[in-house]
Amino acid sequence: MPVRYTLLKECQQTGARAGILHTPHGDIPTPVFMPVGTQATVKTMSPEELQELGAGIILSNTYHLYLRPGHELIREAGGLHAFMHWDGAILTDSGGFQVFSLGPLRKISEEGVTFRSHLDGSEHFLSPEKAVAIQEALGSDIAMALDECAPYPADRRYIQDSLERTTRWAERCLQAHRRPDQALFGIVQGGMYEDLRRESARQLVALDFPGYAIGGLSVGEPAEVMYRMLDVTVPLLPVNKARYLMGVGTLDYLIEGVKRGIDMFDCVLPTRIARNGTVLTASGYLTVRNAPYAGDFRPLEEGCHCYACRNYTRAYIRHLIKANEILGLRLTTYHNLYVLVRFMRQIRESILAGSFPELYNEFAARFGRKEER
């Protein structure tokens, strides 16, 4: 088994749990946030910087790498780890989410999805088998089964058909998957219907994947709906396998996800807002590119020990961003990733110490749920 999950401790009052995700590229303490390296690079960062700030696993996008530079080239390079000089763990998505996001540019059939490249309009076909083959060429530690991330809102009939197809695709992925040093995770769908979420979870658990993702959430639904879907889904997933909530990475979503038993998260938001000049702090968002920070010689976040906060002021970073200087984007990205890694570490330590509920209450009191969305 290339990837295993060891449960270390469960919270007595909530679903939160601390564990270790064992991968061919290192043991990852969970819960964990995975920075997104869409095009075989976490935007603006070097691999050494990711290591230094404490990231042990990153996510990369199959759709993008398939189109450019092509998975065969990456295979020739010795796989994605060698290609991008990253020795930590890598999870690749299936390409499905991006393809389904293309809207009118794609067409679904039982066989798979036909889509047009956002780069040059060329036509491509993605099937469960092909999604697996591409990810085997990439050589990620964790590959994802091809699923349909259904639109939101969508009617019950559509979601029912879609989740059943997703299960059939999941089976085909399992059949196709060969690589012994790579784990293949299944993805639970079911839209915003509690019973369909349960149905999808049961079907996928029956296929005995080494880990499970929950997909199709954080797609525009109210937070309460997402939390309810987690509440009904997570308890059906095996205790001894990792659970991954896809596309989620704001502080409140992270802690709410952990509270419901999620181990893994990813999201482009923290790095994307960084490049727009907004940083995360323990007291909320701070848009350092705004005028009030022009003469502010404090660090991005007071008390933060990250490279950016130890060495640079808001005034300097604002100047860099206003002047379109790349170092500005490096520093805000570094800080935001550091904050998420730090937050997950803090959560994990509280679970291990038996004090997660206190941490959760303190967080909720500080922000309420609305603040950080």
Add this chain to the structure above:
Amino acid sequence: MPVRYTLLKECQQTGARAGILHTPHGDIPTPVFMPVGTQATVKTMSPEELQELGAGIILSNTYHLYLRPGHELIREAGGLHAFMHWDGAILTDSGGFQVFSLGPLRKISEEGVTFRSHLDGSEHFLSPEKAVAIQEALGSDIAMALDECAPYPADRRYIQDSLERTTRWAERCLQAHRRPDQALFGIVQGGMYEDLRRESARQLVALDFPGYAIGGLSVGEPAEVMYRMLDVTVPLLPVNKARYLMGVGTLDYLIEGVKRGIDMFDCVLPTRIARNGTVLTASGYLTVRNAPYAGDFRPLEEGCHCYACRNYTRAYIRHLIKANEILGLRLTTYHNLYVLVRFMRQIRESILAGSFPELYNEFAARFGRKEER
């Protein structure tokens, strides 16, 4: 004296010399190439990376910093070193070159230059006294006197008037300069007229600056003309003071400058071409963004020990650049600066070892003069 030059060794057959430039922020082995950090950052690089690749002194641009974020803000921040978190030496130009490059947007009088900002069109006035005051606020180790970098080509009458005004401005700069921990260098002008270069040099040497730059070269004239101007100018400059050739940074110009007794150089070209996907190698330019490198798993330059070459392939860096990923620009920039620092170190060692002529001949045989322009 805040900045001194120690001559260590002169070449017996050429004008080349090795020395040390002592500054309040460290001793700089010369000859030296200074990376350009126009807006208080060497584009894409962190200060730690500059240190790691061996840069001890960088250049920053007064014109840009005066307009944004403003020299008063930088003074408040504790000066440019503190503002940008750079503990090495800094040389600032006077702002003159940029202002004179604005063309129709500026007007020269005896008093100074009126110009319009390239950012917002606002009107500003730069005088010798103001150029000094701004640089004192920035707190660079070496400030430059305000000069007129005359257009090329220009008639003799214009150049004569211009160089004499430059001398009067240089005197006013000396009069205005107060900061005891900052050196003020004079700038020799004189266009492409040998006798006017000599006249300018004599006038400035009479003012007894702690160091001298040669300006107004590499502005479009043939290389041979530039070399001739150096041949007539450098011998008139004091042996015990540093000599700086402004705006020059291709490999052939560097070695030809050193051969004629130059100690310091700066140029945006190596970092600018890096951001366009072109790198320097011992055998010439390589445009890694081009298609032939798509599947090339060699480093940018075989045998190079820089961070980029030790860890990444041409194929990966090409992918990053094609995909507009910032890490690509970081890696090409890192490599190009490393190559220049390595080249200057190699030149310096050959001077100290008495073998500069052999190095020069080997270089000339490898490239001819035309190749690297």
